[in-house]
Amino acid sequence: MEKKVDRISSLPDPLLENVLFKLPIKEAARTGILSKSWKGLWVPHPYISLSDNDLIDDDPDNWSIRNNKFIKIVDKLLLRRHENARIKKLQLSCRQGVEDAVFSRWYGAVLKDGLEELDFNFGRCCEKPLSFLTPCSTLVTLKLYFGPVSGHKFPTSFDFPSLKNMHLNGFMLANNFPEQLLKCQDLENLFLACFMFDNCFSTDQEQVELDQRQVLPNLNHAQIGCCDYSFRGRNDARLFLKNLITVLSNAKSFDLSLSIIEVIN
Incomplete structure (x- = not known):
């Protein structure tokens, strides 16, 4: 009887990786049990989408164990890859959140040219998750959720010339955010939910009223809703909202919360 030959495993690694990268990350990871030659081939996968819900523990209520497993898996995917194996899409969801050091190493590992989508959904996060935003010329989608009223300060400077979609939830925005x-x-869609304003969080530049011609030309949809208690009775906050509305005024569809309308009137 003729012995069966495993012709698939004998294929070159680059070809096998090309096959694996067409699979969802969880399916690609399962191929590691097929043979020694397949083990670890899935790690450089450019499209990563993981949630702590994907982890099955003997004790589903032991969030500490689940969180530690999640962090170890993400560390392996983000940090143990060749420099040329860039991530194009990264979606991470963890209800317990991560510590500052963990967030920083993940963030620094992926935010570089080649990345197209970054989506972080953490129910709770570290004290200061975003001290900077590294310029990234290829980023198209940025979604950051750190709780409905996290109070995390969004950086005063960011440079994403290819950005088309921005979703921010629970951030404190500096007065130069509209500029x-x-x-x-190229921004087409903007969603700002539960954002706040704080005059302690300002830039060195004096806040000035933007010209009506300073708008985003390609904006299709804008939706903004704030925590109104951080805006009431403050002229600097009122000017911030007016500038933000000016920048977004070219949107084909514009959803503005009632609380913002009350502040600017």
Whole structure:
């Protein structure tokens, strides 16, 4: 009887990787049990989408164990890869959140040219998750959720010339945020939820009223809703909202919360 030959495993690694990268990350990871030659081939996968819900523990209520497993898996995917094996899409969801050091090493490992989508959904996060935003010329989608009223300060400077979609939830925005948005001339969709304003979080530049011609030309949809208690009775906050609305005024569809309308009137 003729012995069966495993012709698939004998294929070159680059060809096998090309096959694996067409699979969802969880399916690609399972191929590691097929043979020694397949083990670890899935690690450089460019499209990563993981949630702590994907992990099955003997004790589903032991969040500490689940969180540690999640962190170890993500560390392996993000940090143990060749420099040329860039991530194009990264979606991470963890209800317990991560510590500052963990977030920083993940963030620094992926935010570089080649990345197209970054989506972090953490129910709770570290004290200061975003001290900077490294310029990234290829980023198209940025989604950051760190709780409905996290109070995390969004950086005063960011440079994403290819950005088309921005979703921010629970952030404290600096007074120059509208001017920074003008750098994203390709922006098509903007969602700002539960954001706050704090005069302690300001830039060195004096806040000035933007010209009505300073708008985002390609904006299709804008939706903004704030925590109104951080805006009431403050002229600087009122000017911030007016500038933000000016920048977004070219949107084909514009959803504005009632609380914002009350503040600017």
